[in-house]
Amino acid sequence: MKKLKYSIISLVILLTSCSEFLEPQSQTEYVPRDINTLNELLIGNAYIDPNAQNAYFFLYHEIMSDDVSITSETTNHTDNQAKYSKAKPYFSWHPEMFNLGEENNYYFSVWKSHYDKILGCNAVLDYADKQSMKGTTTERSFVKGQALTLRAFYYLNLVNLFGEPYNYNKSALGVPLKLTSDMTYEGLKRSTVEQVYAQIVNDLNTAENEFLKLPVEQQFNKEARITLPAIQLLKARVALYMEDFDLCATYSKKVIDNWGLKLLDLNDFVSVAAAPYYQFSSYNNPEALWLYGYSGDFTRMFTEILSLNPNSTSITRRMYNASPALVSSFTSSDLRLKNYVIKESTTINNYMPYGKIPVSVTYSTDFNFFGKALRVSEAYIMLAEAFYHQNKASEAVAVLETLRAKRFAKTSGNDYKVPTTSTSGEALFQFIKEERRREMCFDGLRWFDLRRWGMESFSHVWKVEGVVEAVFTLEKNDPAFTLPIPFDAIEKNPYLEQNTLASPKY
Numbered sequence: 001m002k003k004l005k006y007s008i009i010s011l012v013i014l015l016t017s018c019s020e021f022l023e024p025q026s027q028t029e030y031v032p033r034d035i036n037t038l039n040e041l042l043i044g045n046a047y048i049d050p051n052a053q054n055a056y057f058f059l060y061h062e063i064m065s066d067d068v069s070i071t072s073e074t075t076n077h078t079d080n081q082a083k084y085s086k087a088k089p090y091f092s093w094h095p096e097m098f099n100l101g102e103e104n105n106y107y108f109s110v111w112k113s114h115y116d117k118i119l120g121c122n123a124v125l126d127y128a129d130k131q132s133m134k135g136t137t138t139e140r141s142f143v144k145g146q147a148l149t150l151r152a153f154y155y156l157n158l159v160n161l162f163g164e165p166y167n168y169n170k171s172a173l174g175v176p177l178k179l180t181s182d183m184t185y186e187g188l189k190r191s192t193v194e195q196v197y198a199q200i201v202n203d204l205n206t207a208e209n210e211f212l213k214l215p216v217e218q219q220f221n222k223e224a225r226i227t228l229p230a231i232q233l234l235k236a237r238v239a240l241y242m243e244d245f246d247l248c249a250t251y252s253k254k255v256i257d258n259w260g261l262k263l264l265d266l267n268d269f270v271s272v273a274a275a276p277y278y279q280f281s282s283y284n285n286p287e288a289l290w291l292y293g294y295s296g297d298f299t300r301m302f303t304e305i306l307s308l309n310p311n312s313t314s315i316t317r318r319m320y321n322a323s324p325a326l327v328s329s330f331t332s333s334d335l336r337l338k339n340y341v342i343k344e345s346t347t348i349n350n351y352m353p354y355g356k357i358p359v360s361v362t363y364s365t366d367f368n369f370f371g372k373a374l375r376v377s378e379a380y381i382m383l384a385e386a387f388y389h390q391n392k393a394s395e396a397v398a399v400l401e402t403l404r405a406k407r408f409a410k411t412s413g414n415d416y417k418v419p420t421t422s423t424s425g426e427a428l429f430q431f432i433k434e435e436r437r438r439e440m441c442f443d444g445l446r447w448f449d450l451r452r453w454g455m456e457s458f459s460h461v462w463k464v465e466g467v468v469e470a471v472f473t474l475e476k477n478d479p480a481f482t483l484p485i486p487f488d489a490i491e492k493n494p495y496l497e498q499n500t501l502a503s504p505k506y
Contacts, residue, residue, distance in 0.1 A: 035135025038124045038143050045120030046150045047225075048293050050370050055294040056108035057157065058444045060483070063090045063301045065446040066458045067437070068353040069323040074466030075307035075316075083305050083319065084464060088506075090301070091320075091460055092472040093480035095501035099487050108300070110161065111489045114154045115178065121151040123181035138214055145210035146226040149234065152203035155196055156238060161483050162499070163193040165451040167243050168477070170194035173497060189495045197242060204235050220259055222283040229259045230290035230374050236382050241452055245389040252383035255289070261376040262286040263406040266335040273361055276346070278339055280356045281370040293371035298444070299354045303365065318344055322351040322441075329438055333412030340441055355442040372443065377403060381436045388432055393424045400435055407439075455481045462506075472505040480505075 032038055048055050062068055070091070086106040089097035101107035124147040127133060128140055135143075155175070163174035174196040176188045191199075211219050211228040219228040236251035255261070264287050269278045281291050296303075306316040322341050330337035337351075344350040345363050356373075358366040380403045387396035397418045404416040422431035433453060437446065450456070455477045462470040474480055480502035490496050 032127055033132070033134060035128070035133055035139040035143055038127055038133075039139070039146075041120070041124055042143065042146055042150075042225075046117055046124060046147055048117065048297075050294050051367070052294050053296060055297050056110045056113045056300075058293065058297050059108055059300045060090060060110060060161070061444040061447050062298075062353055062442060063087060063320070064093060065450060066460075067323050067326045067441060067446050068302075068320055069461065070463045071307075071317055071319055071321050071350065072463070072466070073307075073309075073317045073350070075309055075319075083307055086305055087301055087320070088462070092462070092505045093474060093478075093502060094504055094506070095480070095484055096504070098484065102487070109486060109488060111158075111486045114158050118151055118154050118178060119181055121147040121154075122179060125151075126181045138218075141210040141213040142218065145207040145214075145231070148203040148207035148210070149226045149231050152200045152207070152238075153234060155200050155203075156234070156241075159193055159196040159200075160241070160448045160451065162485060163196065164482050165455070166193055166197055166241055167452055168455065170197070172482075173499070176493075176496070187495055188493065190497060197238070200238055201235075204231060204238065207231050208235065220289070224291040224370060227290055229255050229261065229376075233289060233374055233376075233379055236379060240382050240385065241448070243389075245386040248382055249386035249390065252379040252386060255376055255379040256383065259289065259376075261289060263377060263380070263403060265406045266339050267406075267410050269339065271338075276361060276363060277342060277359050279358060279369065280375070281358055281373045285373060285375070287375040287377055288373040289376060290374040291370035291372070292374070295357050295365050295367050295369065295371035298357050298371050298442070299352075299365050302353050317348070318350065318352060320353050322353050322355075326437065326441060327351055329434060331415065333409045333415040334407060334438070335409055336407050336438055336441075340438075353442065377439055378443075381432075381439050385429075385432050385436070388429055393428055396428060396432065397423050400432070403439065404435070451481050470506060478502055 032041070048057060068091070086101075086104045088094075089100040089104075094100060098107055124143060128144045128147070133140070155177075159174045164172040170193045172193050173190040174193040175190055177191045177196060177199055178188065179199070207226075208228070208231050211231060214228075221227065232251045232254045236248050236255065239245070239248035239251065264278070264285060266278075271277065279285065280288070281295075282288065283291070302318060302320045305319045307319050309315040309317060321344075327337065327341070341351045341355040342357070342359055342363055344352055346361075357371050358369040360366045380399055384396045384399040384403075387393075387399060400418050401416060404418075408416040418428075418431060422428055433449075436449065440446070440449075450458075455474075457474055457476045457478075459471050459473040461468055462472060479500045482499050484501055485496050485498050490498065
């Protein structure tokens with residue numbers, strides 16, 4: 001499905017930008033009179049524009065995880081050294097990563113991008129309930145439900161980047177909660193992780209109630225706007241992060257059972273030159289329940305850093321690849337590796353540290369579509385984890401096998417079955433975690449999973465000219481599992497207290 005056309009709204013509602021977060025500059029230029037105006041405002045100011053090349057929301061998620069490694073290629077051209085330094089601070093979880101990124105002209109403010117969109121959500125919500133606002137109850141519910149869900153979505157992302165994991169220290173500082181569109185930010189401090197999650201839960205609960213007021217046909221209207229199954233999937237995800245496994249199971253089952261969504265059988269997709277990879281971010285995908293994001297945002301950290309091969313001024317390789325540990329976790333009959341993880345090109349077999357995004361015939365990012373889709377498969381994998389924690393091992397195994405049956409070659413017999421040695425106890429939980437890694441690879445969730453699963457130690461090997469130069473190691477419960485508050489945010493708002501910073505790895 002082509003991306004939803006984003007209209008240009010010339011009349012601005014409290015929103016020139018939040019570029020000076022927490023120090024905006026604009027004043028009200030236009031007061032909306034009807035709900036339809038607010039509905040249009042959502043497109044430009046609350047949703048992520050799929051054309052927005054300056055949209056920075058998800059680009060840091062993967063480079064910090066164990067699904068990414070530096071290439072094993074020997075690319076020892078003399079022009080490469082400057083390129084190596086660009087993403088090194090992020091790859092090594094450096095406490096000054098954003099400052100160093102700025103020095104290398106490689107800093108992208110996900111903080112600003114999120115709060116820009118949150119301000120858009122707030123502007124819509126501030127006006128939606130005004131008595132002077134013309135529109136039906138249904139129109140009002142649709143607008144409010146979208147704005148609340150998007151605000152929850154952005155805060156969930158922010159608090160899992162800049163706050164400690166909920167199940168580790170919910171009393172830790174999270175991010176500031178800005179819930180109105182007024183221009184007063186003086187003294188706005190960071191709320192706790194628990195307070196941010198409480199707001200996320202409240203927003204999603206209210207959004208669900210608003211969508212339940214809509215006609216059934218509008219609850220899952222495939223326009224790339226928020227849908228009720230998307231709200232329910234996000235509720236399940238939040239419950240999982242909060243370790244409310246009963247609620248996670250309830251909402252995962254709602255997504256699976258109530259919307260006619262089906263698991264994609266990877267056996268049915270045949271790659272051709274014009275379509276080398278399946279188009280996941282389309283409602284032609286039977287798993288898709290919401291399309292979102294700019295394609296380049298998911299690949300920016302990896303596609304812009306090329307290194308030259310020896311004695312060449314034109315032959316290049318990507319500097320980062322999918323990690324050997326991830327690639328080797330797929331068995332030969334598992335069809336996900338060749339469908340989920342994109343190769344470097346039609347002639348290079350290296351696997352890239354991204355996937356399930358639209359690509360062209362040359363395997364380059366295709367910007368004519370949304371970047372990602374929320375998929376029903378996430379509900380299956382969450383349900384399996386919830387069942388495990390509810391001491392329902394057999395039910396967890398059954399859910400996993402239902403999912404895996406659509407991911408393995410039909411000619412492989414019972415390869416999709418969970419090994420008998422992994423059907424109970426700690427071995428089952430380990431298998432669920434491994435299966436989640438495979439199924440959800442490069443969906444922007446791995447870093448969050450590593451945090452909530454105990455912040456276990458792992459390493460990134462750093463190579464220069466194909467030779468190991470250093471090994472960067474995240475220790476158990478390392479402070480680097482939580483990102484530093486960006487320098488420009490603190491400059492704009494001195495009330496933002498910095499996180500405990502980790503020791504530099506280099």
